[in-house]
Amino acid sequence: MDSLTGGHAATVMLEEEAVLGYAVCMPLPGEVELLNITVAPAARRGGLGRMLLAHVCADAEAQGAQRMFLEVRVSNVPARALYARNGFAEVGLRRAYYAAADGAREDAILMAREL
Numbered sequence: 001m002d003s004l005t006g007g008h009a010a011t012v013m014l015e016e017e018a019v020l021g022y023a024v025c026m027p028l029p030g031e032v033e034l035l036n037i038t039v040a041p042a043a044r045r046g047g048l049g050r051m052l053l054a055h056v057c058a059d060a061e062a063q064g065a066q067r068m069f070l071e072v073r074v075s076n077v078p079a080r081a082l083y084a085r086n087g088f089a090e091v092g093l094r095r096a097y098y099a100a101a102d103g104a105r106e107d108a109i110l111m112a113r114e115l
């Protein structure tokens with residue numbers, strides 16, 4: 001909701017009226033930040049995440065972006081695998097970037113892909 005209120009672009013994947021997934025991007029000059037990509041739990045592992053990611057990359061490229069960046073939790077194995085299999089490389093580590101359980105913090109891996 002913060003992203004939408006802030007005017008960031010959202011892509012929504014629908015089946016009839018049901019939302020199967022969405023992605024939110026923040027366009028910047030020459031690049032784009034992928035803020036969020038999510039597939040509904042019941043629809044995961046069926047290739048929709050890959051399809052959605054390919055769509056937002058193609059869309060960003062068509063709008064003139066040369067590179068896409070994103071951050072992902074170190075513990076997020078599915079998302080890290082999705083990105084790694086789709087051309088993203090690890091380019092940095094942001095220590096204590098995310099809030100975690102019990103007041104702890106978790107590192108973020110910064111990933112990038114040329115478009």
Ligand SMILES: CC(C)(COP(=O)(O)OP(=O)(O)OC[C@H]1O[C@@H](n2cnc3c(N)ncnc32)[C@H](O)[C@@H]1OP(=O)(O)O)[C@@H](O)C(=O)NCCC(=O)NCCS
Nearest residue numbers: 037038039044045046047048049050072078079081082085
């Ligand atoms: C990450 C997410 C979007 C993947 O969506 P999905 O539709 O399940 O992904 P796909 O079926 O297209 O899978 C694409 C690749 O992702 C990887 N992957 C997806 N789920 C995985 C899992 N549970 N474990 C390991 N790898 C996984 C695999 O490499 C897979 O390729 P393969 O099927 O050829 O092995 C989904 O798990 C999700 O919504 N997670 C919660 C939200 C989230 O964490 N978003 C990322 C924020 S940075």
